[in-house]
Amino acid sequence: MITHPRTEELAESVRLWIDEIRPTLDPRNAFLARVAANAMATIAREITQGPAAEAAAIAGMAGVLGQEGTYAELNSALCARIRSGELTVETPGLLAALTTMARDQIAIDQPSYKPEGTVRSE
Amino acid sequence: MELDVRAGLEKLAGRLGGEGAKLTEAGRLSGGASMETWAFGFEGKDGPERLILRRRSAPFDEETARSVSLATEAKLIQATGANGARVPKVRHVCDDADGLGEAYVMVRVDGETLGKKIVQDPRFDAVRPSLARQCGESLVAIHKTPPPAGLNLKTVDGVAELDRYEEVYRATGAERPILELAFQYLRKHVPTSVEPTLLHGDFRNGNIMFDPEVGVAAVLDWELAHIGDPAEDMGWICTNSWRFGRPDRPVGGFGEYADLLAGYASAGGRPIELSRVRFWQMLGSLRWGVMCLTMYLSWRDGVTKSVERPMIGRRVSETEADLVVLLEEGL
Structure with missing residues (x-):
């Protein structure tokens, strides 16, 4: 892909502009503009962090399932085998793989979110 | 359907505060997707009142399909309040004459919800x-x-x-x-x-x-x-x-x-x-x-x-x- 600008930079420029005009908006639109700015930031993070997260998810799921496949194939297979009761919280490696996937996804969607179990450092 | 809530509140001030009661304030507080909250006040014959209007602004959609009607909500607030629960006081449940759709009015409680x-x-x-x-x-x-x-x-x-x-x-x-x-x-x-x-x-x-x-x-x-x-x-x-x-x-x-x-x-x-x-x-x-x-x-x-x-x-x-x-x- 071209690099001048990169896609994530386009998203970042839109986010900055939204933040700039936010103070001029009525409360409802100011709120929605903040949501829109957050959406642009998510897009930028997905572009930069998404490929590594997906590769890690594929490796993790393939390890648990003992099969190869695309992200979508492995994800479907994993869901089906959890639903059937074949894979449970006791299955070695399952929770570890799911934890990695969850952490990588929250880092894209909402990096400021502090999940259950986060110890406060102050 | 867009409805003129402000005009409805003017009318409501007269109904609740007695003839000649004038709206002294009216502003929308929050916008849920299907529910609106308005703070309003008026100078009535028995003095000033500070109230909250809660009204449904859109028909039920899927994620709210479990919710009760606002009239039921008002009844629950009254029943639990009578049993000692800390709840707002219901002032009025709106009807067709109010022209505000499904809505009720409570006495404003001060404090923070965020x-x-x-x-x-x-x-x-x-x-x-x-x-x-x-x-x-x-x-x-x-x-x-x-x-x-x-x-x-x-x-x-x-x-x-x-x-x-x-x-x-x-x-x-x-x-x-x-x-x-x-x-x-x-x-x-x-x-x-x-x-x-x-x-x-x-x-x-x-x-x-x-x-x-x-x-x-x-x-x-x-x-x-x-x-x-x-x-x-x-x-x-x-x-x-x-x-x-x-x-x-x-x-x-x-x-x-x-x-x-x-x-x-x-x-x-x-x-x-x-x-x-x-x-x-x-x-x-x-x-x-x-x-x-x-x-x-x-x-x-x-x-x-x-x-x-x-x-x-x-x-x-x-x-x-x-x-x-x-x-x-x-x-």
């Missing part, structure tokens, strides 16, 4: 350590209120709730392994049944008016009231999505489990085990995850085009990040 403020604002530092206990106490008066007759409230238990949300989840077509695992795990850990009680149904930080001096001032937003396991109301306020950045304080981001449970028991509630609360807390995360999916779908299917909806869809991963930890810890 969850983040309760959790962070130094104004609440002094009262914060007592809030979890107060929440436990507050629930007792609600749970001990006999449900008013004729309201047709739904009764749910753990299994019914899992069935309902799994059905909604399947209908979305999404494939999320962590949600799948949470469904399977919770089905194996449904608590024994208890005598069902009236529940608030949406008892969480954000729906409670807190006063910096006294603590719980009023329990608001009764639209999800139903009959069920009293631990459900406790589990929901412990769900991490409503801790506003303080996962280390399990009750609403401001308090401890032990204080919530002790407050409940000391006010005469039937003692509840922590594992039961944790079941509903985990189900709370799962339920919020599924709700986030349906809010995305309401955008995809064109029901609403607000940018808010697809971004709420991206909040599913917050529930997944919580669920993997709860699954690891166990109930």
Whole structure:
């Protein structure tokens, strides 16, 4: 892909502009503009962090399932085998793989979110 | 249908305050997708009144399909209030003559509802350590209120709730392994049944008016009231999505489990085990995850085009990040 600008930079420029005009908006639109700015930031993070997260998810799921496949194939297979009761919280490696996937996804969607179990450092 | 709420409030001022009562203020406070809240005031024949109008601004959509009518909400507030619960005073239930659609009016209660403020604002530092206990106490008066007759409230238990949300989840077509695992795990850990009680149904930080001096001032937003396991109301306020950045304080981001449970028991509630609360807390995360999916779908299917909806869809991963930890810890 071209690099001048990169896609994530386009998203970042839109986010900055939204933040700039936010103070001029009525409360409802100011709120929605903040949501829109957050959406642009998510897009930028997905572009930069998404490929590594997906590769890690594929490796993790393939390890648990003992099969190869695309992200979508492995994800479907994993869901089906959890639903059937074949894979449970006791299955070695399952929770570890799911934890990695969850952490990588929250880092894209909402990096400021502090999940259950986060110890406060102050 | 756009409706002129301000004109409706002018008219309402005359109806409630007597002829000649003039509106002194009127402003919209918050915009849920389907519910509006307006603060208004007037100078009536008996002096000034400061009120809140709560009205439905859009027809029921899927994610609110469980909610009760506003008239029912008003009846529940009156019934629980008469039983000693801290709730607002209902001033008027609107009818066709008011031209405001489905709506009711309550006396304004001062305080703060923004969850983040309760959790962070130094104004609440002094009262914060007592809030979890107060929440436990507050629930007792609600749970001990006999449900008013004729309201047709739904009764749910753990299994019914899992069935309902799994059905909604399947209908979305999404494939999320962590949600799948949470469904399977919770089905194996449904608590024994208890005598069902009236529940608030949406008892969480954000729906409670807190006063910096006294603590719980009023329990608001009764639209999800139903009959069920009293631990459900406790589990929901412990769900991490409503801790506003303080996962280390399990009750609403401001308090401890032990204080919530002790407050409940000391006010005469039937003692509840922590594992039961944790079941509903985990189900709370799962339920919020599924709700986030349906809010995305309401955008995809064109029901609403607000940018808010697809971004709420991206909040599913917050529930997944919580669920993997709860699954690891166990109930």
